[in-house]
Amino acid sequence: MVDNQGMEKNTATQILDVAQNMVRNRGYSAFSYADISEQVGIRKASIHYHFPSKENLVTMLVKRYRQGMMRECDRIAKSGTDPDEQLMQFAQLYRNGLQQDQICLCAMLAADFAVLPYPIQTEIRAFFAETEAWLTALLQQGCDAQLWTCQPSVAQEAKSLMALLQGAQLLARSAEDGYEVFDQIISPVLAVKLPEP
């Protein structure tokens, strides 16, 4: 596994990394340039050099997050495993966030939707549309391979699965043992997807 050990990450990337953790954990309104400043080790004013405004910063953040999500999905798709295994890996993406008490960036921003500038809203919609499209294709593969059936349509099943995963993250973070709650929520529904014994 190649990582960045010893490599200097540029400042803009560091800012985005910290901001991402903050937004996923606290939401749009509850994180500030001062928070980023502390963790990155530069002054508040310096952040404005890289990202002129908060609106700009978060817009860039969602763009990057969207690309990252698509990369992950592509990786899963190209792994060559069966659709049911791919579905589990997809669910795993949501499960991973829990270790730092984080939910999906766009799930958090969907909650904050009413206070977001329009450009950010647009990016969020794009994220959900892309993710849904990918998941729909995966579900269709499973149907074709007779692994499962989707009623009344693969598109609706995809939406339902996304809602389930996001809701599971939401419920998990207010629970003491987040992982256990998440797994309990996921298991009945994903079990239904597998062939009957």
Next chain:
Amino acid sequence: MVDNQGMEKNTATQILDVAQNMVRNRGYSAFSYADISEQVGIRKASIHYHFPSKENLVTMLVKRYRQGMMRECDRIAKSGTDPDEQLMQFAQLYRNGLQQDQICLCAMLAADFAVLPYPIQTEIRAFFAETEAWLTALLQQGCDAQLWTCQPSVAQEAKSLMALLQGAQLLARSAEDGYEVFDQIISPVLAVKLPEP
């Protein structure tokens, strides 16, 4: 239907009503005493007479919301209809919020969980525990009446359903047509609950 037409609501109640709309729509960090002040028609300082701090205000808010939810659930339970009809009415509670672009108060606060004072966190946990208990009992009735089966347990199915409903609200509010998305998400899962043709 008896309503409060002509009745003066006391100030504390008005404050809670406005605050509830605000929190459900914008979250904990993005609403202020100034917002309430405007809509209720009194000064910021006057709000502090009724609720000394924001923490206190929102704690009271969640307590009241929790009681309201339990009242609604009791009403459904005592309606004498079949479990499957009761389940639809329960889902309807979540659907109703959408008309004002609002999600469940506690779903919103679950997203904001990391920034909430401890007393509020406690109330939210209590809300979810109560709701889950009620829903578990309803699902059990349906099992007993052979209307459906719950795998691997009614408790897990209850959690899954709550996650689905909250996730559906989240996805609905970032969509142009919220109701349509919500209904699409709900229908595949709730349809499974009904007897096979």
Next chain:
DNA sequence: GTCTATACGAGGATAGAC
């Protein structure tokens, strides 16, 4: 109970030196 006035800090943002 509600008001005016005010304290005090935090928030996002800009100007200009280095």
Next chain:
DNA sequence: GTCTATCCTCGTATAGAC
């Protein structure tokens, strides 16, 4: 690129008059 210094607004909260 990053700094210091500063602006202006908004946030929660308190004191004290009415």
